Amino acid sequence: MIEAVGLTKRYGDKTAVYNLSFQVRPGAVTGFLGPNGSGKSTTMRMILGLDNPTAGQVTIGGYPYRKLPNAPRQVGALLDAKAVHGGRSARNHLLSLAQLSGIPARRVDEVLGVVGLHDVARRRSKGFSLGMGQRLGIAAALLGDPQVLLFDEPVNGLDPEGILWVRNLMKSLAAEGRTVFVSSHLMSEMALTADHLIVIGRGQLMADMSVTDFISANSADFARVRTPDSEPQQREKLSVAITEAGGHVLPEQDGALRVTGLPLPRISDIAHDSDVRLWELSPHQASLEEAYMRMTQGAVDYRSTTDQKAGLQQPLPPGAQPPVPVPGQGQPGWYAPPPPQQGGQPFTPQGTPSQAPAGPYGAPGVPGAAPGAQAPNPYAQPAPQAPAGPAPAAPPPSAPSADLTKPEDAR
Amino acid sequence: MSTPPPPMPQSAAPDWRAAPGAARPAPGPAGAGYTSPIPVVRTHLGHALASEWTKIKSVRSTMWTLGVFVALVVGIGALTGMVVASSDPDLGGESPLSLGFFGLLLGGMCVITLGVLTTASEYGTGMIRTTMVACPSRGRVLAAKALVFFGLAFVVTLVCATLIGFLHVALLEEYNAKDPSGEEWLKGTVGVSLYLALLGTLSLAIGSVIRHSAGAITIMIGAVLAPLVIALFMFSSSLEDVQQALFEYSIPNQMSIFYANSLSDSGPSGWDPLWIMLVATGAALGGAFALLEKRDV
Numbered sequence: 143m144i145e146a147v148g149l150t151k152r153y154g155d156k157t158a159v160y161n162l163s164f165q166v167r168p169g170a171v172t173g174f175l176g177p178n179g180s181g182k183s184t185t186m187r188m189i190l191g192l193d194n195p196t197a198g199q200v201t202i203g204g205y206p207y208r209k210l211p212n213a214p215r216q217v218g219a220l221l222d223a224k225a226v227h228g229g230r231s232a233r234n235h236l237l238s239l240a241q242l243s244g245i246p247a248r249r250v251d252e253v254l255g256v257v258g259l260h261d262v263a264r265r266r267s268k269g270f271s272l273g274m275g276q277r278l279g280i281a282a283a284l285l286g287d288p289q290v291l292l293f294d295e296p297v298n299g300l301d302p303e304g305i306l307w308v309r310n311l312m313k314s315l316a317a318e319g320r321t322v323f324v325s326s327h328l329m330s331e332m333a334l335t336a337d338h339l340i341v342i343g344r345g346q347l348m349a350d351m352s353v354t355d356f357i358s359a360n361s362a363d364f365a366r367v368r369t370p371d372s373e374p375q376q377r378e379k380l381s382v383a384i385t386e387a388g389g390h391v392l393p394e395q396d397g398a399l400r401v402t403g404l405p406l407p408r409i410s411d412i413a414h415d416s417d418v419r420l421w422e423l424s425p426h427q428a429s430l431e432e433a434y435m436r437m438t439q440g441a442v443d444y445r446s447t448t449d450q451k452a453g454l455q456q457p458l459p460p461g462a463q464p465p466v467p468v469p470g471q472g473q474p475g476w477y478a479p480p481p482p483q484q485g486g487q488p489f490t491p492q493g494t495p496s497q498a499p500a501g502p503y504g505a506p507g508v509p510g511a512a513p514g515a516q517a518p519n520p521y522a523q524p525a526p527q528a529p530a531g532p533a534p535a536a537p538p539p540s541a542p543s544a545d546l547t548k549p550e551d552a553r
Numbered sequence: 554m555s556t557p558p559p560p561m562p563q564s565a566a567p568d569w570r571a572a573p574g575a576a577r578p579a580p581g582p583a584g585a586g587y588t589s590p591i592p593v594v595r596t597h598l599g600h601a602l603a604s605e606w607t608k609i610k611s612v613r614s615t616m617w618t619l620g621v622f623v624a625l626v627v628g629i630g631a632l633t634g635m636v637v638a639s640s641d642p643d644l645g646g647e648s649p650l651s652l653g654f655f656g657l658l659l660g661g662m663c664v665i666t667l668g669v670l671t672t673a674s675e676y677g678t679g680m681i682r683t684t685m686v687a688c689p690s691r692g693r694v695l696a697a698k699a700l701v702f703f704g705l706a707f708v709v710t711l712v713c714a715t716l717i718g719f720l721h722v723a724l725l726e727e728y729n730a731k732d733p734s735g736e737e738w739l740k741g742t743v744g745v746s747l748y749l750a751l752l753g754t755l756s757l758a759i760g761s762v763i764r765h766s767a768g769a770i771t772i773m774i775g776a777v778l779a780p781l782v783i784a785l786f787m788f789s790s791s792l793e794d795v796q797q798a799l800f801e802y803s804i805p806n807q808m809s810i811f812y813a814n815s816l817s818d819s820g821p822s823g824w825d826p827l828w829i830m831l832v833a834t835g836a837a838l839g840g841a842f843a844l845l846e847k848r849d850v
Contacts, residue, residue: 187682192686212593213688225679225680227612230608237607238604239604239683239687244596289586289589
């Protein structure tokens, strides 16, 4: 059990972590998510007693880390894989750590076997690949057979086989009743591994809930509807009909429509009634990645912009169209399906003044939206004019790429 | 960009937090859930000493620096011994042990380097985080490092100094050299070895404070050489006392006192250099301990 209460860390005038309170339970894999620079590693370092908190405290099993009797027998940690002396062999590295906490030397050979490094145990770790270094770090974490395990980006640099191994390792460790706390950027990996999520952004807690709750709270499921590509008027017709029926339509880049607020059979009925043929009608379950992107988009410190190569590009030959940008490049709102309900959303960046009126998804602009599938959804507002406006999620195919950066610049 | 989103209200806690009494395990080493079959022992300085011994002997830089040290001390010692012997000198009753001084003075650089590397290299490689997670009692780690390094440096220096001492006595016996007394033997072997090992431990403490190998080595080499160099340029008569003090308390002069061939007649004498170095090392170690406890790793 890891318990943080009001954890705060300042470096000079920069606040890395502010008033963070959470608990990590035993018997489950708890994922620790956040954008780069959001304070994940700082939090991990404070849990392990490497950094002293400016305020608040964090305890493991009721003790601050540095007061734990024989700490490495109770807490194992992989902080960064390259935190080893490269000139020392893997076995000697682990042996020195084992001796430090009175662990019998044969345990070193055991964990070397567990992580699959026994063949290179006597080679200097300087020559290790990223994946091998990661395995060595995991071996060090497992050395004390602890009941609390912290892993910072454990699958960094691992091959698919190694990723699968780590995933199963985390689950089996948790199944044994241990506390497993894992930070990662790989959302697909987290969706498969973690039972519970703690999400921070800019050093503050954004969510502390189970993975399924997190996805449903931060994304909307939608239906993808495709009308025959050859008859655009059918698409317009269906859009109008669905909007009249209380659904919300967003055009997608490839010509399909995103429909929310209506069940699939109802969409089919509407299409049938308005005499529109459908090429596709598919349910879309939002992924953890989308839910995460939506939640953290306001808290990202390092965001990429479109590479404009201003003044460097050759003028396009007449008639040629600029290439359509890849989704997500310099488009902050791309991963932002609207929240299903506004009231229960403490995470939407509502305090963002410049964003409030401009958001094409209307998330901050529709405060009156009530929970429930039939309630007016923020999708409803921008849908009709979405193709004309600078909607980042649905740029008209011919839109010049400069237009796409407008929402970015507006901030 | 945008302002940070409001923090999640703490009242909106997950269910399992609702019953803190039930969900929280009794505080204690066992915590909850899993208990390891490997017996948990109470750790002490002995464990840290074993760990540091494994560390110091398992890196090549130790072998290199100590190898160069032995080569310098024994090589230069043997060379000076043979050169002096071949020139058929009259030593006029001087102690032949003093010829070992040059080798040890140069070898001191290696001891300084190894001392700095023992602590600072952990910061350079990031190993210190692993170490401090494995042993949150930071003072114990530094104490173990200092003890292991001091022991190693002392033993190696003692062996080299004794070997060279015997060699010089044997080579120069017939040239009217003095037969060294017991105290002279003690000072020329144990005394100078303690002094060098302390100098290395001082470097170790500086390495822990500076946390940067090259920086700490530069500082220590500077501390050895700078007083002599600075003193050389103090022409003004008003600075004569300062110049004199810099000469007398410079580390090379302090080392030469163990062989009773000081650059001057005033200033430290006898075992004084050892006490001076002991106080300096103790102060540096104390500062290193205090900083280590206070600073983030």
